[in-house]
Amino acid sequence: MELTRRNAMLMGVSACLVAGLPLQAATTPEEAIAAFTGGAEIGSGDITLTAPEIAENGNTVPIEVASETAVEIMVLALGNPTPPVATFKFGKLAASRAASTRIRLAGTQDVVAIAKLEDGSFVQAAATVKVTIGGCGG
Amino acid sequence: MATGVKPRVKVPKTAAAGETITIKTLISHKMESGQRKDDDGNVIPRSIINRFTCDFNGENVIDVVLEPAISTNPYLEFEAVVPEAGEFVFTWYDDDGSVYDTSKKIAVE
Numbered sequence: 001m002e003l004t005r006r007n008a009m010l011m012g013v014s015a016c017l018v019a020g021l022p023l024q025a026a027t028t029p030e031e032a033i034a035a036f037t038g039g040a041e042i043g044s045g046d047i048t049l050t051a052p053e054i055a056e057n058g059n060t061v062p063i064e065v066a067s068e069t070a071v072e073i074m075v076l077a078l079g080n081p082t083p084p085v086a087t088f089k090f091g092k093l094a095a096s097r098a099a100s101t102r103i104r105l106a107g108t109q110d111v112v113a114i115a116k117l118e119d120g121s122f123v124q125a126a127a128t129v130k131v132t133i134g135g136c137g138g
Numbered sequence: 139m140a141t142g143v144k145p146r147v148k149v150p151k152t153a154a155a156g157e158t159i160t161i162k163t164l165i166s167h168k169m170e171s172g173q174r175k176d177d178d179g180n181v182i183p184r185s186i187i188n189r190f191t192c193d194f195n196g197e198n199v200i201d202v203v204l205e206p207a208i209s210t211n212p213y214l215e216f217e218a219v220v221p222e223a224g225e226f227v228f229t230w231y232d233d234d235g236s237v238y239d240t241s242k243k244i245a246v247e
Contacts, residue, residue: 061209082205086202086203086208089200094219
């Protein structure tokens with residue numbers, strides 16, 4: 001699928017529906033996703049995103065992403081001022097396509113992980129994290 | 139600008155050939171997100187580690203792009219295969235151009 005204006009808008013709208021977000025809050029994540037996938041369809045499947053349901057402190061929220069056949073995994077925090085969180089690229093000697101880290105969340109929001117699989121398709125997983133104290137010092 | 143940056147990594151000293159090991163890394167860095175304001179209301183400029191790589195004997199294990207949403211003292215945990223004895227090299231790239239690296243040798247039983 002080529003990234004035309006129409007497709008980009010459709011993607012944006014559908015992603016908003018999926019994430020249940022208001023339209024105006026979702027412009028930048030869409031751009032980040034489009035840059036990562038090149039406009040390809042995102043399915044669901046071989047990816048898990050482990051995040052706590054409730055994070056008391058948004059400054060350090062432990063998350064873990066894992067996928068059996070991923071080449072790259074991108075993590076987005078849809079409600080942050082800058083949604084991209086990290087992109088993991090796995091090399092030849094990576095034993096598992098999994099990594100964990102700690103992230104900042106500005107408030108209660110959805111965290112999304114999108115993986116590029118070996119066959120070139122994209123899959124995503126999402127988790128909602130409730131944040132008691134925000135982590136972006138705004 | 140970042141001061142007191144100290145990388146720490148945890149790698150087993152020995153492993154069997156072909157074994158999977160877990161590597162934990164942490165680097166002390168304030169990861170200023172560029173969103174915060176100081177007492178006078180001026181935005182504190184962004185200063186983060188934007189990339190991390192781990193290589194074993196020249197072969198890449200993982201290459202991570204870090205964004206401001208990564209917490210202070212970025213912590214990363216991942217798994218690697220050890221095909222032979224050698225050395226893991228960990229590299230962190232700072233926004234200000236500094237590069238921090240550390241390495242750990244591993245022996246094969």
